[in-house]
Amino acid sequence: MAADTKIPAMGDPAERAIPCLQPDAMAQSKPYVAAPAHNEPLGFPGELVPDWQEKGIARMGELLGKYKSLQVYMDICVKCGACTDKCHYFLGTGDPKNMPVARQDLFRSVYRRYFTPVGKALGAVGMGKLVGAREFTKEVLDEWFNYFHQCSQCRRCSVFCPYGIDTAEVSMAARDIMDNIGLGHKYANEIIGKVHKIGNNLGLPGPALIDNLEGLEEDLKDETGQDIRMPVDQEGAEILLVTPSADFFAEPHVLGLMGYAKVFHAAGTSWTLSTKATEAANFAMFIGNYEQMQKIAMRIREAALELGVKRIIFGECGHAWRVAYSFLNTLIGPMDFLDPRYPKPQHILEFTYDLIKRGGIKLDKSGNDGMVLTFHDSCNVARASRMGDFAGGQFVIPREVIKACVPKFVDMHADTIGEKTFCCGGGGGLLTDELMDVRIKGSAPRMEALNDVVKREGVTHMAAICAICKAQFTKVLPTYGFDREMIVSVHQLVSNAIVLGNND
Amino acid sequence: MTTFFAILFYAAFAILVVGVGLKVAQYARTPAPLKIPTTPAPLTPAGAAFRVGREVALFESLFKANKPLWIFAMVFHLGLALVVVRHLRYFIDPVWAPIVWLQPFGIYGGMAMLAGLAALFVRRIVIQRIAYISGPSDYLMLALLLAIGASGMMMKMVAHTDIVAVKSFFLGLMVFDIRALPADPILAIHLFLVALLMLVFPFSKLLHAPGVFFSPTRNQADDPRERRHLAPWAAQLERERN
Numbered sequence: 001m002a003a004d005t006k007i008p009a010m011g012d013p014a015e016r017a018i019p020c021l022q023p024d025a026m027a028q029s030k031p032y033v034a035a036p037a038h039n040e041p042l043g044f045p046g047e048l049v050p051d052w053q054e055k056g057i058a059r060m061g062e063l064l065g066k067y068k069s070l071q072v073y074m075d076i077c078v079k080c081g082a083c084t085d086k087c088h089y090f091l092g093t094g095d096p097k098n099m100p101v102a103r104q105d106l107f108r109s110v111y112r113r114y115f116t117p118v119g120k121a122l123g124a125v126g127m128g129k130l131v132g133a134r135e136f137t138k139e140v141l142d143e144w145f146n147y148f149h150q151c152s153q154c155r156r157c158s159v160f161c162p163y164g165i166d167t168a169e170v171s172m173a174a175r176d177i178m179d180n181i182g183l184g185h186k187y188a189n190e191i192i193g194k195v196h197k198i199g200n201n202l203g204l205p206g207p208a209l210i211d212n213l214e215g216l217e218e219d220l221k222d223e224t225g226q227d228i229r230m231p232v233d234q235e236g237a238e239i240l241l242v243t244p245s246a247d248f249f250a251e252p253h254v255l256g257l258m259g260y261a262k263v264f265h266a267a268g269t270s271w272t273l274s275t276k277a278t279e280a281a282n283f284a285m286f287i288g289n290y291e292q293m294q295k296i297a298m299r300i301r302e303a304a305l306e307l308g309v310k311r312i313i314f315g316e317c318g319h320a321w322r323v324a325y326s327f328l329n330t331l332i333g334p335m336d337f338l339d340p341r342y343p344k345p346q347h348i349l350e351f352t353y354d355l356i357k358r359g360g361i362k363l364d365k366s367g368n369d370g371m372v373l374t375f376h377d378s379c380n381v382a383r384a385s386r387m388g389d390f391a392g393g394q395f396v397i398p399r400e401v402i403k404a405c406v407p408k409f410v411d412m413h414a415d416t417i418g419e420k421t422f423c424c425g426g427g428g429g430l431l432t433d434e435l436m437d438v439r440i441k442g443s444a445p446r447m448e449a450l451n452d453v454v455k456r457e458g459v460t461h462m463a464a465i466c467a468i469c470k471a472q473f474t475k476v477l478p479t480y481g482f483d484r485e486m487i488v489s490v491h492q493l494v495s496n497a498i499v500l501g502n503n504d
Numbered sequence: 505m506t507t508f509f510a511i512l513f514y515a516a517f518a519i520l521v522v523g524v525g526l527k528v529a530q531y532a533r534t535p536a537p538l539k540i541p542t543t544p545a546p547l548t549p550a551g552a553a554f555r556v557g558r559e560v561a562l563f564e565s566l567f568k569a570n571k572p573l574w575i576f577a578m579v580f581h582l583g584l585a586l587v588v589v590r591h592l593r594y595f596i597d598p599v600w601a602p603i604v605w606l607q608p609f610g611i612y613g614g615m616a617m618l619a620g621l622a623a624l625f626v627r628r629i630v631i632q633r634i635a636y637i638s639g640p641s642d643y644l645m646l647a648l649l650l651a652i653g654a655s656g657m658m659m660k661m662v663a664h665t666d667i668v669a670v671k672s673f674f675l676g677l678m679v680f681d682i683r684a685l686p687a688d689p690i691l692a693i694h695l696f697l698v699a700l701l702m703l704v705f706p707f708s709k710l711l712h713a714p715g716v717f718f719s720p721t722r723n724q725a726d727d728p729r730e731r732r733h734l735a736p737w738a739a740q741l742e743r744e745r746n
Contacts, residue, residue, distance in 0.1 A: 065534060066534070066535065066537065067534070067535075068531065068534040068535060068536040068718060069536060069720045069721070071530065072531055072718045075709070075711045076712040076715035077712070079634075079642050080566070080573060080577070081631070081634040082565075082566055082569035082570050082573060083569070084634065084637065085633065086569070096633070096637075099633060099637065101637050102637055105637070116707065117707060118707045118708075129639070130640050130641060131640075132641065155721075158542045158721050159542055159565065159568065160565055160568055160570075161565060162559065162563050163559075163719050164542055164559070164716075164721035166540065166542065166721050290741075291741070325728060326538065328728075329728050329731075329732045329733070330537070330538060330728065330732060330733050330734055330738065333732045344729060383542055384540070386544065386726055390547075391545060391546065391547060392544040394543065419542075419543070419544060
């Protein structure tokens with residue numbers, strides 16, 4: 001599939017052309033359907049239930065009563081079209097159903113048919129089309145499965161909507177309904193199952209993790225000559241670090257993990273990982289299921305209590321930080337067992353940034369000699385969370401840390417960063433090989449903006465603070481003619497620049 | 505005709521008030537279980553209220569999204585606002601001074617409203633993406649508003665109606681005293697379409713007017729680490745688990 005992908009042309013991001021509509025261009029794009037073995041451990045029906053239509057509509061009614069966002073957003077869209085040219089998947093594919101409003105309408109049409117007086121009345125006499133009401137047929141359900149898995153829940157559309165309508169809320173609800181009638185997304189559900197069973201997305205058991213960390217400690221010793229520890233399950237440590245499991249061995253993620261270890265070492269703060277909470281990611285957010293999300297988050301509370309830590313810090317991960325920053329207090333709070341002097345929870349970049357400001361660590365830019373950096377704002381960090389104590393800290397703090405570590409930093413085009421950042425193309429549970437075609441096309445707007453600063457400013461590397469962004473770019477950069485190692489962790493740059501006290 | 509319009513306006517008014525009231529109650533009642541402001545967001549509830557105010561008064565997000573559309577929407581909505589203010593004189597006696605002062609500008613409001621609507625209509629047809637997302641009800645809504653505006657302007661510019669009698673009719677309605685409405689076909693069309701607009705309001709996308717105040721991505725403050733946010737059903741879930 002990926003081999004046939006037509007790479008969208010890269011032009012000037014200031015003059016980005018809106019593609020002409022290509023109806024059904026992505027109608028065949030869909031992820032693998034989850035098997036009973038993936039659905040049942042999560043409490044979902046194994047496969048599509050016979051009375052799925054009735055059950056699905058009932059679940060929709062339940063969600064409409066539980067989520068203000070869904071209920072309000074179903075009613076108030078005026079079809080103004082402000083969002084139509086904002087989604088990276090539309091810009092990369094031209095498929096009109098990837099325009100946010102059209103994607104929402106796949107859901108809204110069913111809502112109108114079964115939950116609005118006019119839709120019910122006109123639908124009953126076959127005139128639903130007049131008010132955009134549709135029967136919930138198998139064709140509609142198939143459309144849902146395909147197109148709600150072409151949304152990375154990045155919220156870019158919600159920035160531009162005059163009513164703040166967030167397609168992520170709609171795609172989460174759609175996925176929750178599909179799970180509840182037995183039509184699951186294999187990649188997401190299999191991973192959530194692994195978190196419940198083993199503790200992390202990668203299915204890495206405790207002993208393997210410990211073994212792996214020992215190897216990393218040896219690497220750090222070889223590199224720095226110092227005993228930089230990667231403690232696990234250390235009771236009484238000050239800080240519990242919760243980080244995406246990709247940080248334990250995927251590149252460039254692991255280089256970031258080594259950076260965190262160096263920062264903690266240099267700061268002289270005691271910290272620990274936990275074999276119980278070995279995963280910061282929470283894929284239950286992608287399937288829109290509150291109960292699953294809470295169950296996954298609860299491991300963090302349990303680990304923190306068992307180890308008696310005073311602070312919880314999250315590693316570089318986009319949606320994990322959304323769940324941590326925006327939802328953790330709701331899901332597993334109140335966290336009054338933690339030290340009230342620090343934010344609960346804290347981001348590793350907030351920790352490092354504080355140290356830099358206070359002179360608690362020394363950085364030497366020559367450690368990153370020859371590198372010209374740009375920064376990819378990860379969508380969930382940018383539009384669904386914050387860092388620091390001021391609005392927009394999530395844009396300032398990573399950039400300040402990077403600037404302190406590298407000789408030259410350049411931002412990409414203003415329409416592609418900050419709150420207007422583009423998703424990497426692999427977020428929202430789309431980071432699976434069978435979706436490679438839509439992933440490559442969806443990354444086009446980011447690749448175009450990157451290409452622009454590479455040409456104009458000689459940018460050599462792009463830093464990111466999300467495990468999904470890093471994995472996605474590692475895969476798609478070569479398709480656009482870039483080196484896969486161009487994508488780096490922010491703490492990889494810190495790791496290269498940090499000056500550790502010598503033992504002379 | 506007088507009786508027909510009297511009944512029609514009582515019915516339309518009742519459905520508008522009850523319908524929108526029920527919708528607003530539903531929006532207010534439905535919990536928002538998670539903190540989902542689109543960030544960067546104001547850090548305080550007062551800041552969030554100000555953000556909603558900017559969306560309502562200035563269409564802040566739309567300005568970020570699409571400048572021509574922002575202009576058309578502004579022209580239409582400001583025009584409509586002036587027209588509505590100008591029409592208040594049919595419902596109050598004596599007319600408040602500020603409304604008297606605004607009377608001459610009401611005409612320009614009517615023109616602006618029609619121009620904005622026409623632009624929005626053309627845009628819906630001409631731009632491929634917008635045509636794709638437009639359904640029959642989207643065109644009908646614009647047509648309805650255009651017809652209301654056009655019939656209203658005709659009574660001002662072409663064939664004047666007896667506005668003193670019209671005012672008497674509406675003041676009468678408000679005290680349940682049915683007084684004669686002038687037998688003017690343009691007036692009849694104008695009033696019929698306005699009643700129709702009132703009738704469809706609670707069942708259509710016109711709900712964006714009250715709905716925008718309830719949008720969690722706009723009305724929530726960015727303070728999840730400082731204040732624990734818990735919906736009643738989530739609290740119930742928590743009690744069951746413990």
